[in-house]
Amino acid sequence: MPPYAFFQKEYVPLPEAKIGIMTHAFHYGTACFEGIRGNWNPDDEQLYIFRGREHYKRLVNSCKLLKIELPYSIDELCQMTVDLVRKSEYKEDVYIRPLAYKSTEAFGVRLHDLDDDLLIIVTTFGPYLDVTKGIKCTTSSWRRIDDNMIPPRGKICGLYVNNAFAKTEAVEAGAAEGIMLTSDDYVSEGSGENIFIVNDSRLITPTVNDRILLGITRETVMQLAKDELGIETLERRVDRSELYMAEECFLTGTAAHITPVVAIDNRKIGTGNIGKITGDLQKLYFDVEFGRNRKYIQWCTPVY
Numbered sequence: 094m095p096p097y098a099f100f101q102k103e104y105v106p107l108p109e110a111k112i113g114i115m116t117h118a119f120h121y122g123t124a125c126f127e128g129i130r131g132n133w134n135p136d137d138e139q140l141y142i143f144r145g146r147e148h149y150k151r152l153v154n155s156c157k158l159l160k161i162e163l164p165y166s167i168d169e170l171c172q173m174t175v176d177l178v179r180k181s182e183y184k185e186d187v188y189i190r191p192l193a194y195k196s197t198e199a200f201g202v203r204l205h206d207l208d209d210d211l212l213i214i215v216t217t218f219g220p221y222l223d224v225t226k227g228i229k230c231t232t233s234s235w236r237r238i239d240d241n242m243i244p245p246r247g248k249i250c251g252l253y254v255n256n257a258f259a260k261t262e263a264v265e266a267g268a269a270e271g272i273m274l275t276s277d278d279y280v281s282e283g284s285g286e287n288i289f290i291v292n293d294s295r296l297i298t299p300t301v302n303d304r305i306l307l308g309i310t311r312e313t314v315m316q317l318a319k320d321e322l323g324i325e326t327l328e329r330r331v332d333r334s335e336l337y338m339a340e341e342c343f344l345t346g347t348a349a350h351i352t353p354v355v356a357i358d359n360r361k362i363g364t365g366n367i368g369k370i371t372g373d374l375q376k377l378y379f380d381v382e383f384g385r386n387r388k389y390i391q392w393c394t395p396v397y
Contacts, residue, residue: 173213270283272288311345318370337362
């Protein structure tokens with residue numbers, strides 16, 4: 094059975110879900126999205142959707158920025174997603190992509206006088222970055238967009254060209270990921286991840302004022318660090334030079350999970366291996382998102 098998509102208010106086989114080439118969002122980036130993990134737990138024979146409610150709350154907020162009206166409640170969006178994944182009969186890790194967009198087939202730069210629509214895709218999704226050995230990063234020559242240009246706290250499709258510049262520049266330079274700085278040269282985030290450093294057994298991460306997306310994995314890591322490891326997180330401005338002197342560094346995101354960073358700009362981070370706190374957080378996080386840690390099972394929505 095082929096995977097399904099929710100498209101134009103019904104469930105259809107994924108190959109049949111197609112937009113017209115004049116669709117406004119396709120030309121102008123007038124859309125917003127989320128990425129949600131579904132994790133297969135073979136011991137439970139269950140697929141758990143991780144923190145779907147929080148993702149949909151963020152999608153609704155992104156829609157506010159783009160003047161997109163969704164005719165669904167968050168409860169309805171969560172149930173639609175469960176129904177879609179179940180209908181597609183996946184029994185492996187999946188990636189779920191809701192996308193709200195300006196669906197009118199028309200030219201003209203604007204947000205007003207356009208129709209709104211929602212689609213949801215579910216598909217398989219392999220490792221995004223190497224979480225087992227760690228990755229090398231570069232600081233990007235591309236600066237993070239300011240809030241008064243396109244608000245980075247929204248997952249707005251057009252904004253991600255900024256991220257794509259940073260990602261490709263890093264890969265072509267032999268690294269796995271680029272770290273973007275703000276216009277005033279403070280650390281912001283990766284092309285698709287938030288960033289943390291570890292110093293003196295404490296987590297440090299940039300603030301929302303440093304043009305970051307308020308990541309759901311970021312928030313999860315801060316809570317797990319406090320509750321399970323007794324480690325507080327300091328949210329503050331981070332200088333580029335602090336990255337080089339950090340004891341540990343890692344990236345967080347739905348796609349990236351918790352990805353250790355072992356080198357930045359050809360400078361070894363810490364010992365050049367996965368640090369202890371990073372490793373402890375990785376284990377905690379994977380146990381939680383796969384439904385193995387029952388203390389946090391409320392974050393996991395079963396599909397079957």
